[in-house]
Amino acid sequence: MTADExxxxxxxxxxxxxxxxxxxxPRDCRLHDGQRGxxxxxxxxxxxxxxxxxGRSSGFCIDPVEKKPLYxxxxxxxxxxxxxxxxxLACAFCQNWDISKSRAFDRLCDQADPEAIAAAALRHDCxxxxxxxxxxxxxxxYAVDTAIACHEAGVGTxxxxxxxxxxxxxxxxxxxxxxxxxDLKSFSDAFYHRLxxxxxxxxxxxxxxxxxxxxxxxxxxxxxxxxxxxSDEELTAMCDWIAGHLGPDVPLHFSAFHPDWKLKDKSxxxxxxxxxxxxxxxxAGLHYVYTGNVRDPEGGSTYCPRCHNPVIAxxxxxxxxxxxxxxxxxxxxxxxxxxHFGHFDGGFGGQRRPVYxxxx
Numbered sequence: 001m002t003a004d005e006x007x008x009x010x011x012x013x014x015x016x017x018x019x020x021x022x023x024x025x026p027r028d029c030r031l032h033d034g035q036r037g038x039x040x041x042x043x044x045x046x047x048x049x050x051x052x053x054x055g056r057s058s059g060f061c062i063d064p065v066e067k068k069p070l071y072x073x074x075x076x077x078x079x080x081x082x083x084x085x086x087x088x089l090a091c092a093f094c095q096n097w098d099i100s101k102s103r104a105f106d107r108l109c110d111q112a113d114p115e116a117i118a119a120a121a122l123r124h125d126c127x128x129x130x131x132x133x134x135x136x137x138x139x140x141x142y143a144v145d146t147a148i149a150c151h152e153a154g155v156g157t158x159x160x161x162x163x164x165x166x167x168x169x170x171x172x173x174x175x176x177x178x179x180x181x182x183d184l185k186s187f188s189d190a191f192y193h194r195l196x197x198x199x200x201x202x203x204x205x206x207x208x209x210x211x212x213x214x215x216x217x218x219x220x221x222x223x224x225x226x227x228x229x230x231s232d233e234e235l236t237a238m239c240d241w242i243a244g245h246l247g248p249d250v251p252l253h254f255s256a257f258h259p260d261w262k263l264k265d266k267s268x269x270x271x272x273x274x275x276x277x278x279x280x281x282x283x284a285g286l287h288y289v290y291t292g293n294v295r296d297p298e299g300g301s302t303y304c305p306r307c308h309n310p311v312i313a314x315x316x317x318x319x320x321x322x323x324x325x326x327x328x329x330x331x332x333x334x335x336x337x338x339x340h341f342g343h344f345d346g347g348f349g350g351q352r353r354p355v356y357x358x359x360x
Contacts, residue, residue, distance in 0.1 A: 007054035009042055009141060011169050020044055025088045025137060025164050026202045039138040041086040053084040054142045057110045058133060060117075062124055062353040066317040068132065068160050069253050069292055071302060072339025073179040073217050075312055076319050076347025079158060080117070080126040080355065082110075083133025084142070089162055090197035091185065093225060093263040112357040114142075114149035120357050121155045128156030128178065137165045140173055147176035159216075163206035164198055170209045179217040179340070180210055181253075186222070186229040187238035195228070195263075204241070211246045217340055218246070221253040221292070224269050224277060235277050239284035248287045248305075249338035254278060256293035271296055287338070304330035304337065311337060317350035 011024040019030040022037050029037035031044040041053045060082045065073055067081075087094075112120070121129050129150050136143040136159050147157040156178040163182040165173060174180065182203070185192060189200040210218050220242065224230045242250060254277040256269040274291040278299055281289040291299030295316060302312035309332040313321035323331050328341035 004054045005050070005052045006045060007051045007141060009049040009051045010172075011140075011166070012049040014047070020047070020049060022049055023166055024140060024169050025166050026199065027088060037088075038090075039086045039088040041084065041138055051139060051141050053086070053139055055111055055113055057082045057084055057112065057357075059083075059110055060112070060120070060355045060357050062126060062348075062351075062355055063130070064317045064348045064350060065128070065130075065158070066314070066319075066350075067352075068130055068158060068179075068181050069221060069255075069290070070158065070179055070181055070217075070219055071253075071290060071312070071314075072219065072251050072288065072337070072341075073158070074127050074156075074340055074342055075302075075322070076344055077127040078125060078348040079128045079130045080121040080124060081130040081132050082117070083131070083136075084139045085134060086138055087134050088138050088164055089135070092195045093223070093257060093260060093266075095223075095258070095260055110357055114146040116357055117146050118149040118153040118155050120355065121150065122153055124355065126155065128158050130158040130160060132158070132160035135161050135164070137161055137163075137169075137173065140169060144172060144176050151176070162198075163203040163210075165206055166202070167205065167209075170206065170213070174210055174214045174216055177214075177216045179219075181219045181221055182207055182210070184220050184222050184238070187234050187241065188229065191229055204245075208245055211250065219251040219253065221255055222277075223255045223257050224273055225257045225263070226267050226269055226273065228266070230269070230273055230277065232276075232280065235280045236284065239281045239286060242281075243285045248285050250286070251288040251290065251339075252281055252286055253290045253292050254281075254299075256291075258293070269293075275299060302337065304333060304335050306330070306335040307333040309333070319344075319347045322347075 022029045036043045063081045131143045158179045159177045192198045192200045254274045278289045287305035300314040311323045322344045328337045
């Protein structure tokens with residue numbers, strides 16, 4: 001199957017007033033013929049909804065799994081990463097705005113059908129394919145078909161998402177994902193409304209669904225923006241919620257903000273802010289808390305929650321010491337570290353390697 005600008009989309013219904021409503025995400029976009037949804041890639045054509053980016057990508061790269069970030073899903077492995085265009089959020093601080101906010105399909109410079117992507121992952125010794133760069137929720141049909149092809153080929157799947165997806169689509173989307181990193185933007189509905197044009201509750205619902213209703217491995221990332229979502233009060237509330245509703249074994253990544261897109265008046269996140277957030281999370285009882293986008297060896301390493309032995313030491317995306325057994329146990333006290341682990345052969349490292357997959 002080649003790229004298709006008119007691929008039949010799922011999750012919509014006729015409203016009875018001359019419009020059709022997209023039911024994929026909480027926006028509930030109601031469309032007249034020819035109109036596109038907020039995400040830009042789901043469009044009404046006649047009496048149907050179509051996905052306009054099926055089979056087309058903004059590019060493919062081989063990355064370390066740690067860049068997703070996933071620190072407990074086969075550490076050191078290589079993943080084939082790709083995205084499309086558009087997004088169903090409007091984050092003023094978007095770090096991938098040239099892709100997610102794209103309104104020009106010339107950004108979609110590569111083509112590949114699901115089977116070609118799975119074959120490429122095998123050819124390049126990638127353990128998994130990651131749907132990332134922009135949110136795979138908005139290209140659900142393409143992501144699911146690709147995930148099915150990957151699983152048939154013995155390749156894993158990863159979704160990097162903001163979790164802004166409606167409940168009816170939860171089951172289909174997450175049933176095909178082996179690991180998920182959800183970007184929890186803030187623990188404030190006012191923040192979501194003002195800076196993302198969205199709501200917090202649907203994201204919390206998604207997190208609970210992934211953790212309790214699927215077999216997917218879950219990790220969470222929060223980008224800390226000075227003065228916006230980094231107060232002790234908000235961080236404490238968020239970490240308490242994660243511990244109480246998801247459990248202490250869900251890894252949490254605090255990532256450093258840098259000025260971008262429409263939020264260039266803010267300063268970069270100080271390392272001290274990330275370290276403070278990490279202390280708050282550990283105090284709340286979370287076992288695995290990380291700092292990202294900065295050089296912080298302590299905050300980038302994995303520690304046994306029982307004896308506090310550093311079982312995986314990292315420097316940025318490089319693994320510099322790996323002590324876990326093949327089953328993922330601490331060598332000092334034999335505590336099982338939460339996650340998915342296997343044979344470690346030195347790791348892919350911090351490199352990023354573009355791959356061209358034209359056709360398929």
